[in-house]
Amino acid sequence: MKDNCICVLMVCCVCNTPLHGLDFFVFLCFSDVNSNSVAQKIYVEVNNTVPCVRLLNATHQIGCQSSISGDTGVIHVLESEADLEWPLTKGPNPPYMILLESHLFTRSIMMKIKKESSRIAGVTVVVPNTSPSEFSPHTTCPNENTGVYSDTYGPHLAHCNTTVWNPLGNGLSYEEFDFPVFSLKEDKQCYYDHNRVVNGSAPQYPLCAMQLFSHMFAVTDTATCMRRNDVINFSINPEMVCDPLGDFNVWGSIRPYNRSQLGHRDNESVVMAAARLDSRAFFWDVSTGAEGSISGFVTLLAAAHALRDVTQVAPPTHNILFAFFQGEAFDYIGSSRMVYDMQNGKFVIDLDNVHSLLEIGQVKRLVDNFQSSATGANFSLVEPGVSQPLPPSSLQRFLRAQNIPGIVLADHRAAFNNKYYESYYDNADNLNLRYPPNMTAEEQLEFLTDTAMALTEVATVVARALYKQAGGDGTQVDNIKADSKTVTQMLFGFLVQANNSWFQALIPPELKDMLSDPPDFYVGVASSSPAKAKPLTRLVQFLLANLTGTATNLTQDQCQKPDDLPDESVQMYSYLWVQGTVPHNGTEKGPFCVRASVRLSQALSPAFDLGEYASRNYSTWTESRWKFIKARIFLVASRDLEMLTLGVGVAVLFSSLLVTYFISTKADVLFSSAREPASAAY
Amino acid sequence: MTAAVFFGCTFIAFGPAISLFLFTIARDPLRVIFLIAGAFFWLCSLLLSSLVWFITVQISNKDSSSQQKGLLIFGVVLSVLLQETFRFGYYKLLKKANEGLLMLSSEETMPISIQQLAYVSGLGFGFMSGAFSVVNILADSVGPGTIGIHGDSQHYFLSSAFMTMAIILLHMFWGVVFFDACEKQLWWSLAVVVSSHLLVSCLTFQNPQYVGSLVPTYIIMFLMGLWAFVCAGGSLRNLKFCLTCKDKDFLLAHHRPR
Numbered sequence: 001m002k003d004n005c006i007c008v009l010m011v012c013c014v015c016n017t018p019l020h021g022l023d024f025f026v027f028l029c030f031s032d033v034n035s036n037s038v039a040q041k042i043y044v045e046v047n048n049t050v051p052c053v054r055l056l057n058a059t060h061q062i063g064c065q066s067s068i069s070g071d072t073g074v075i076h077v078l079e080s081e082a083d084l085e086w087p088l089t090k091g092p093n094p095p096y097m098i099l100l101e102s103h104l105f106t107r108s109i110m111m112k113i114k115k116e117s118s119r120i121a122g123v124t125v126v127v128p129n130t131s132p133s134e135f136s137p138h139t140t141c142p143n144e145n146t147g148v149y150s151d152t153y154g155p156h157l158a159h160c161n162t163t164v165w166n167p168l169g170n171g172l173s174y175e176e177f178d179f180p181v182f183s184l185k186e187d188k189q190c191y192y193d194h195n196r197v198v199n200g201s202a203p204q205y206p207l208c209a210m211q212l213f214s215h216m217f218a219v220t221d222t223a224t225c226m227r228r229n230d231v232i233n234f235s236i237n238p239e240m241v242c243d244p245l246g247d248f249n250v251w252g253s254i255r256p257y258n259r260s261q262l263g264h265r266d267n268e269s270v271v272m273a274a275a276r277l278d279s280r281a282f283f284w285d286v287s288t289g290a291e292g293s294i295s296g297f298v299t300l301l302a303a304a305h306a307l308r309d310v311t312q313v314a315p316p317t318h319n320i321l322f323a324f325f326q327g328e329a330f331d332y333i334g335s336s337r338m339v340y341d342m343q344n345g346k347f348v349i350d351l352d353n354v355h356s357l358l359e360i361g362q363v364k365r366l367v368d369n370f371q372s373s374a375t376g377a378n379f380s381l382v383e384p385g386v387s388q389p390l391p392p393s394s395l396q397r398f399l400r401a402q403n404i405p406g407i408v409l410a411d412h413r414a415a416f417n418n419k420y421y422e423s424y425y426d427n428a429d430n431l432n433l434r435y436p437p438n439m440t441a442e443e444q445l446e447f448l449t450d451t452a453m454a455l456t457e458v459a460t461v462v463a464r465a466l467y468k469q470a471g472g473d474g475t476q477v478d479n480i481k482a483d484s485k486t487v488t489q490m491l492f493g494f495l496v497q498a499n500n501s502w503f504q505a506l507i508p509p510e511l512k513d514m515l516s517d518p519p520d521f522y523v524g525v526a527s528s529s530p531a532k533a534k535p536l537t538r539l540v541q542f543l544l545a546n547l548t549g550t551a552t553n554l555t556q557d558q559c560q561k562p563d564d565l566p567d568e569s570v571q572m573y574s575y576l577w578v579q580g581t582v583p584h585n586g587t588e589k590g591p592f593c594v595r596a597s598v599r600l601s602q603a604l605s606p607a608f609d610l611g612e613y614a615s616r617n618y619s620t621w622t623e624s625r626w627k628f629i630k631a632r633i634f635l636v637a638s639r640d641l642e643m644l645t646l647g648v649g650v651a652v653l654f655s656s657l658l659v660t661y662f663i664s665t666k667a668d669v670l671f672s673s674a675r676e677p678a679s680a681a682y
Numbered sequence: 683m684t685a686a687v688f689f690g691c692t693f694i695a696f697g698p699a700i701s702l703f704l705f706t707i708a709r710d711p712l713r714v715i716f717l718i719a720g721a722f723f724w725l726c727s728l729l730l731s732s733l734v735w736f737i738t739v740q741i742s743n744k745d746s747s748s749q750q751k752g753l754l755i756f757g758v759v760l761s762v763l764l765q766e767t768f769r770f771g772y773y774k775l776l777k778k779a780n781e782g783l784l785m786l787s788s789e790e791t792m793p794i795s796i797q798q799l800a801y802v803s804g805l806g807f808g809f810m811s812g813a814f815s816v817v818n819i820l821a822d823s824v825g826p827g828t829i830g831i832h833g834d835s836q837h838y839f840l841s842s843a844f845m846t847m848a849i850i851l852l853h854m855f856w857g858v859v860f861f862d863a864c865e866k867q868l869w870w871s872l873a874v875v876v877s878s879h880l881l882v883s884c885l886t887f888q889n890p891q892y893v894g895s896l897v898p899t900y901i902i903m904f905l906m907g908l909w910a911f912v913c914a915g916g917s918l919r920n921l922k923f924c925l926t927c928k929d930k931d932f933l934l935a936h937h938r939p940r
Contacts, residue, residue, distance in 0.1 A: 036818065038819055038822045041834055042822060042831070043831075070826075072826045206830055209826070209827070633831065634831055635827060635828050635829075635830040635831050642684055642690075646690035648690060648694060648840075649689060649697070652697040653693040653697035656697045656698040656700075656702075660702050662924075664705040666924045670915075670921065671914050671915035672915060
């Protein structure tokens with residue numbers, strides 16, 4: 001970190017206390033960090049800022065950008081849409097920084113601001129406490145260009161010509177703004193003190209202003225930024241400008257596969273079950289996707305858990321492979337990569353080995369009005385007619401490559417039931433996750449919510465369907481039941497508090513810091529090694545391993561190197577050392593080694609491996625890099641006062657130059673009395 | 683507050699000092715050397731007072747604000763006394779150096795008189811003191827914000843700049859009077875210089891009532907300026923000659939052949 005300290009006095013750093021005006025002789029030390037008390041008197045740093053960042057794909061750049069030295073604007077709190085007139089046209093002190101309440105964060109207001117952006121320095125949205133009635137910043141037709149429907153295949157179904165999946169979508173996430181947009185906690189005190197507009201007259205200087213820094217390095221599109229990335233190999237100071245989005249897919253199977261044998265397997269027919277892991281929001285890194293993705297993959301995890309025992313007792317004819325895809329929100333990064341790997345013999349099976357695929361989409365409302373006393377399934381599955389296209393799902397990527405029988409399980413016939421698709425509000429409240437008041441976190445972890453019971457029902461149905469599809473013994477089907485306790489613990493962990501005792505028991509002791517709150521489901525930039533996968537992905541990996549694998553008696557050293565033992569093989573299984581529960585009262589279970597056929601496979605779009613950065617077939621999403629992101633509030637003075645200061649300074653300089661010139665030329669005369677005695681000495 | 687304020691305050695604070703340097707000191711390398719040496723002596727006094735300050739702050743009770751305030755006053759007084767002590771030390775050093783220079787040089791008269799040394803050393807003290815006072819404030823004035831969000835006065839930058847200008851000029855005047863008093867063994871003059879320095883420093887405890895600190899400081903500056911003018915050989919008669927442009931006749935009339 002650069003250190004601007006001009007601490008000439010090495011020992012000291014007594015900072016300047018202007019309160020007593022000791023400024024002019026007390027030693028001072030000013031550095032970048034917060035020891036400079038003059039800066040502390042001017043600026044108030046805003047904590048917990050959430051920016052909107054720039055993302056690029058083959059053709060566009062979306063998101064927000066600030067100028068390299070930050071954008072400063074006089075704060076204006078917007079009261080209604082009509083109030084936009086003040087900052088956009090009437091206000092006398094441009095540029096303005098508009099502060100929006102979350103209910104005013106709509107497409108029409110943002111588009112109006114975008115049009116007049118010369119007078120607008122930026123927009124800040126106040127973090128809301130309650131959700132609006134509906135809000136989805138995603139497009140109306142998610143992933144429309146990378147699905148199975150195109151102009152050549154089912155054109156009447158492509159581009160949402162038949163069914164608009166997300167009718168509430170306002171597309172804000174996919175717009176480009178050339179000013180910064182931040183999400184901050186509410187802080188209007190400064191505005192009320194200085195900037196209020198009283199009876200249409202302009203407020204007096206000094207005014208309260210805010211400065212936002214979120215300068216993004218990448219521009220134009222992915223091909224441009226990847227080209228610029230390559231150029232830096234020849235420069236002394238390499239600085240990348242963007243990174244591809246991606247992460248790792250989690251997959252596991254009932255019967256293990258030897259991971260050194262890739263490509264087609266003879267006489268192998270696998271039933272696949274898929275769900276998506278990720279979601280996104282308008283602002284960076286704050287997405288949850290409770291209804292959009294969590295409901296799906298939690299159900300699949302519970303189904304996998306339900307199948308563990310029965311598949312050991314009565315193994316089905318076909319193998320069952322569970323796949324959890326990352327990056328599906330961005331043109332199917334994970335599933336397109338898996339299909340690509342299957343096509344090119346880089347995965348343990350081939351597309352010809354896939355018997356059928358069952359995908360779990362948004363399933364929250366499959367069980368409305370759950371009755372706790374009923375035992376049977378409380379919902380019926382309806383198949384829409386063939387005129388109905390498939391919703392955006394990973395199955396579409398498989399169908400693009402090969403005709404595979406598949407099912408997408410969802411709670412909506414046509415348009416989504418989810419009112420907050422890919423938005424910040426798709427959280428625990430949207431899933432109606434309610435806990436009785438006055439419960440500790442541990443009690444809430446164990447409490448069986450209605451939502452959990454509902455999803456357990458769905459998981460049971462899914463597990464039974466998978467077993468039957470895989471040719472399992474019909475008599476065993478009724479024994480398959482998903483565990484509602486597991487489901488409710490998973491829902492609590494993913495939506496309320498990840499750092500709970502159950503999750504801690506499932507992961508290695510050294511990864512405890514991974515469980516940070518609040519959990520975040522944005523796919524993020526790709527990393528090269530599985531050890532650096534996103535916490536969510538690793539959590540799902542450990543969950544799947546614990547729920548479908550077996551506990552072994554191996555010691556920690558044996559768990560690291562199981563090949564030394566005759567019965568274990570690291571090619572067939574993965575061995576994970578987990579914390580285990582620490583029960584009270586004596587019986588120390590302690591850490592143990594889990595053996596599971598669960599692996600991570602890279603979820604990076606094939607476009608980046610192939611170098612086709614302008615590809616139309618694969619996802620080309622990248623995220624720009626930036627230096628720092630921060631916001632600060634301060635007062636600004638009027639331009640007149642600043643010019644006056646400059647004028648006074650220049651006047652002082654010139655007059656002192658004149659006077660000094662006068663004195664120095666007449667110095668002999670002016671100071672002659674001192675020499676007179678000397679010259680008078682004879 | 684942006685570049686306009688930055689340049690305005692820099693010119694206010696350092697305008698007179700820069701013009702004095704340009705017109706009277708820059709041409710003569712010997713004066714430049716003594717100016718920098720003077721600045722260095724001031725810096726040494728600052729080092730010493732900061733050492734003492736640092737130690738006392740470390741051993742004091744950081745939570746008690748009255749103790750901290752008392753410590754601040756102690757620090758101010760100590761620093762002023764140390765500065766004046768170092769000024770005296772510099773005077774002694776210059777006397778010795780002058781004898782040495784005289785022995786080395788081939789001319790008969792001293793290359794630089796003690797009055798000029800007084801002026802140059804005072805200005806050196808002033809430069810360094812002004813730099814330490816105001817540079818960090820100027821650095822923060824470049825940014826887009828101005829003081830005030832926590833309720834402080836808005837005129838902070840401007841009054842700091844004016845105060846710095848006064849301090850630089852005051853150091854110069856104090857230097858002249860101090861050396862003159864040392865030459866003529868007038869100890870009461872010395873005491874007045876030291877006490878006026880103490881007074882000006884303590885006046886700053888009035889901030890943020892800037893009127894209360896700036897106005898008396900400027901009054902003291904004018905008074906010291908007059909005194910320094912007289913010590914340096916000026917008089918009302920000389921001033922009248924200059925202003926009415928009769929200086930050339932004066933020089934001709936008083937020119938003594940060697």
